[in-house]
Amino acid sequence: MALSPLAPAHFPDLPIIEGVRFASGAAGVKYQGRHDVMLVELAAGTAVAGVFTRSATRSAPVLDCQSKMGSAADGRAAILVNSGNSNAFTGAAGEHSVAAICDAVAAASGIPSSRIFTASTGVIGERLLHERITAKVNDLWAVLSPNGIEDAANAIMTTDTFAKGATADVVIDGKTVRIAGIAKGSGMIAPDMATMLVYIFTDAKISQADLQILLSTLTDQTLNCITVDSDTSTSDSLMCAATGASGVDVTVSAGFTQALHGVMLNLAHQVVRDGEGATKFVEIHVSGAASDADARKVGLSIANSPLVKTAIAGEDPNWGRIIMAIGKSGAQADRDRLTIRFGDILVAENGWVSPDYTEDAGAAYMKQQDLVIAVDLGIAGGLGTIWTCDLTHGYITINADYRS
């Protein structure tokens, strides 16, 4: 697969997070000649929080992780993720595979199964050949290293064209708290649930309950505000592990909240930038809505509209399709009060195209790789931002025979 034209120049330098060690390896679950398993060890006392898909057909590992969230955080913990097979809609065999993987990690590590979290990403409905993974667990455990996060980010990719990482740090009371996160995701990306696989590590000190509240809140402002294709994965999982090794309590730290928000938004944007077939990164900013919920409805209606997305792919400033998407959204809207802007260019106002707008200006703007479409509904103060990409021949090519 060709590298996305929206990819960052390189994988970022991620700091070592004290208390976290990584390993990755090639189990050959589906892909050959590349790593497809990542294993993470978390030091004793690490708080682990998670946000998962709300799909009614969520995968066996998601169900297992959800059942383990919120339990006591005294001992060590581990995370094992494989790519190539999602272990979703695999019946009782799927649950058996999760148990077998957790048992193998428990045997290798001495960590109780209740603190072992797994995820699987890839094809739905085919049995996970977990014996290929369990056969590798001892080898993986032997090579755990604080430096392995970039390799881990590569191991969890499926249709991704680049590995995704982000970092931030914040100084609190003279001490540095570090955050490093990785993500995978490219297709089957829609908000309203945690999106795809995201793992964030920090040496901050915070209780599991407080970390969970923080993570859920920030998810609604970041990963739940992106969409590639309106389709929602059966495997979406976001986990954040706080080892406490910095000794800095961040329970009420605005600085830490902001830093974690930044890492999550950065990863969310990278998932959109690796959207299947994407050639444009689009921010849709909605203001003046009757409520924040209405702003979100309008933003998602625009972001998920195939006609808007194909117009953007064709660099066509077809604002009529944005009008259409606002109209169908179900949000309160008044034709004569809304305005549309492309970047700083006023396109439509007072129920029609702006008298100062020219097609040439709109067409020139659409040639940019990063676009901002701003809609003000002129009704009240509701706000929302959604990030998305265009819909191209590349998306069709990738998905018309992904399994074959």
Place this chain on the structure above:
Amino acid sequence: MALSPLAPAHFPDLPIIEGVRFASGAAGVKYQGRHDVMLVELAAGTAVAGVFTRSATRSAPVLDCQSKMGSAADGRAAILVNSGNSNAFTGAAGEHSVAAICDAVAAASGIPSSRIFTASTGVIGERLLHERITAKVNDLWAVLSPNGIEDAANAIMTTDTFAKGATADVVIDGKTVRIAGIAKGSGMIAPDMATMLVYIFTDAKISQADLQILLSTLTDQTLNCITVDSDTSTSDSLMCAATGASGVDVTVSAGFTQALHGVMLNLAHQVVRDGEGATKFVEIHVSGAASDADARKVGLSIANSPLVKTAIAGEDPNWGRIIMAIGKSGAQADRDRLTIRFGDILVAENGWVSPDYTEDAGAAYMKQQDLVIAVDLGIAGGLGTIWTCDLTHGYITINADYRS
């Protein structure tokens, strides 16, 4: 534009409907070298009912038609439709254009403006050059003929690759009641509103109020059950005109209801068969849902999923994506109780792939042009059917530069 591979062999022979006369002509609104205006005269006493888009940004002609619905049906009536420009989001100028067209038809025909209905379909947000239409109204009025319905169906096309017509008749008390309908529609097709432009004529005798109830009810079972791309037009209009010329009162006729349902479903299917870029016609049948509303949610979630639609385009029996679409629909579902069938082939049951299912059988089935995907949720008796098409490179090609 190449003819859709799903097109019917030919336009049907539509009967003359007593009391209805047609004309069409070339006004050059946008397209050159083809007819782009249709004019219909309806005899005195014709009951006219309509169903229109619920878009918050609906077009000026839609707003005008809605304001005129339900008024007295004593005198004659007229319908004028142009293609090439939708007169949507055109501010006060749009209302002025509608008034100018109605005035021109009134002057040519002697019909009061309150009984003149217009529609416009095509590009959004550009001023309708109504003077090109009004200049032709006298000429059109002079050539009205009971035989012009096929030419009219051609005149209202935009990205359609074939004209759409359907007919039915029913004998009641020894007398024949005839129905003939035409439609246009190919992209920006989503249910939950009347879809695109549909005009149905009958010589049945029925009051405007009863016709309206019947039309609205049948719309929910036919045109509101299709989707091409989940996008909803600002111009969607469905009108039914009953001239009463047969002398047969159909107010409580099950036979007439069934015949009208058949015509509407036939036209709805033709719109899907002309879906932009479509190569497959897909019926999605959902049963066993907690409610009919839940069945509809599941059907639409599958029908609108880009990943399901691209899998179908690739003839890939990727039932995992159907599981995904059920899971994200928001409807009540239980992984272990649902079944999926491709035609007669049992694909998935008891939370996993059926032991008798083979990929070869699934792949062979997907090569057919007309597909049936049946989902039983195993919960209660809720039922629903949605019709859709696949998502192909053709859709991207058509829509990445439709305006250019």
